[in-house]
Amino acid sequence: MPAPPVPSPPSELLTARVRDPYPYFAWLRRHAPAHVDRRNGRPAVWQVSRYRDVRALLTDGRLSKDPGRVPGYVPGPTGLNRHLVHADPPDHTRLRALVNAAFVPRRIARLEPFLTETAHRLLDRVEHHAHVDVIADFAGPLTFRMICAILGVPTDLDTPATRDTLMATIAPTPGLVPARVEEHLHTLLDILIARKRSGDEPGAVDLLGALVRAGDETGAMSEEELRSTAYLLLLVGHDTTMNLIGNGMLALLGHPGQAARLTAPDAGPNLVATAVEELLRYDSPVRDATFRCAAEPITLHGQRIEEGDIVSLLIGSANRDDTRFPDADLLDLGRTPNDHLAFGYGPHFCIGAALARLEGTVALPLLLHRLGPVRLAKPADELAWRPARVMRGLAALPVVRT
Numbered sequence: 001m002p003a004p005p006v007p008s009p010p011s012e013l014l015t016a017r018v019r020d021p022y023p024y025f026a027w028l029r030r031h032a033p034a035h036v037d038r039r040n041g042r043p044a045v046w047q048v049s050r051y052r053d054v055r056a057l058l059t060d061g062r063l064s065k066d067p068g069r070v071p072g073y074v075p076g077p078t079g080l081n082r083h084l085v086h087a088d089p090p091d092h093t094r095l096r097a098l099v100n101a102a103f104v105p106r107r108i109a110r111l112e113p114f115l116t117e118t119a120h121r122l123l124d125r126v127e128h129h130a131h132v133d134v135i136a137d138f139a140g141p142l143t144f145r146m147i148c149a150i151l152g153v154p155t156d157l158d159t160p161a162t163r164d165t166l167m168a169t170i171a172p173t174p175g176l177v178p179a180r181v182e183e184h185l186h187t188l189l190d191i192l193i194a195r196k197r198s199g200d201e202p203g204a205v206d207l208l209g210a211l212v213r214a215g216d217e218t219g220a221m222s223e224e225e226l227r228s229t230a231y232l233l234l235l236v237g238h239d240t241t242m243n244l245i246g247n248g249m250l251a252l253l254g255h256p257g258q259a260a261r262l263t264a265p266d267a268g269p270n271l272v273a274t275a276v277e278e279l280l281r282y283d284s285p286v287r288d289a290t291f292r293c294a295a296e297p298i299t300l301h302g303q304r305i306e307e308g309d310i311v312s313l314l315i316g317s318a319n320r321d322d323t324r325f326p327d328a329d330l331l332d333l334g335r336t337p338n339d340h341l342a343f344g345y346g347p348h349f350c351i352g353a354a355l356a357r358l359e360g361t362v363a364l365p366l367l368l369h370r371l372g373p374v375r376l377a378k379p380a381d382e383l384a385w386r387p388a389r390v391m392r393g394l395a396a397l398p399v400v401r402t
């Protein structure tokens, strides 16, 4: 039977989708739950938008994480692709086991005093400022400090330049030339790994030191995997949680009644916990799941996904699906149950979920309390979003004290 005709999304929804993807996602869920883009000469890219399909495909063994299976695949410019996000078993199982121990909830909980102190210190610096950029002044440096502490990155390498280099590898950054970014990144990894080999500044958790030793002493990890994993963890350990704080704060500024629930004297830990889950659902920091391609043909909504086609699972859309979440476009900080897919699902479920939750539950209430009454410094539709492929995050979140 021929595949049913596929409608095209209205151009105004496509144009607006970096700033506001939700009308586009709603259109996809309704009219084209398996939407394909077949641009000439490129592999077909499918977008899957309904909760049920996204969740099922996150655990479907017919989808591979190995980009090498896409015909004509060319590795990204950094060449740092040999990490667990781009691996299937048995490599995925081996690589995941090597990093997982550092992120278990019990170990992460011990970082709470350091996190709280770092957050206070950053907010002390802007205490008397009328204008604050929540991203540059708070969410960026806080979340990078945390992942650096876990990896054991020496403090002199925890700088805005290091952060800019990492972020520029996934979204074009004004003033940074891509070839220079790659050069900086590789120099950074050379220095970092050499210093770990020399036993420099182990830090409290020193995950990177442990990975270097695992590779050197038992061959559990190749040098290429070590470099790729260090890059991956530095990047996702920072970008994602920065987006949680940025997107979360923006949502709260747009819903003062909900923000007041969080700052109320009787707001207990239960409300803070459900609030963070709801903010993760409402404007998910990882908008699309990471790379997947069909390892064999898959039929979805009457259409045939061919082997080698790329399949994009739209987490941000699944989390706004009314068939799963009543009034899905409504922000309700007390929402339960809330089985969102913001951290993915199945074998690639986020390793950093406990860390992200800790950062969200500590940072967001603290930010609201310490900033006091604030408003956006410009209209919400003029805010700049970073044009990253998978992530959803603001380039800046300027607020003014009122």
Ligand code: HEM
Binding pocket: 058, 084, 085, 086, 096, 147, 233, 236, 237, 238, 240, 241, 244, 280, 284, 285, 286, 289, 290, 291, 315, 341, 342, 343, 344, 345, 347, 348, 349, 350, 351, 352, 353, 355, 356
């Ligand atoms: C709010 C913050 C975060 C969100 C929303 C988030 C989201 C996700 C999602 C959706 C996935 C699954 C991707 C897929 O299946 O394609 C994932 C995987 C992953 N996350 Fe996170 N993440 C967050 C924070 C972190 C942090 C702080 C780390 C720390 C290093 C981290 C490390 C990872 C790693 C290593 C994976 C790959 C796991 C695997 O492939 O087995 N994430 N994350």
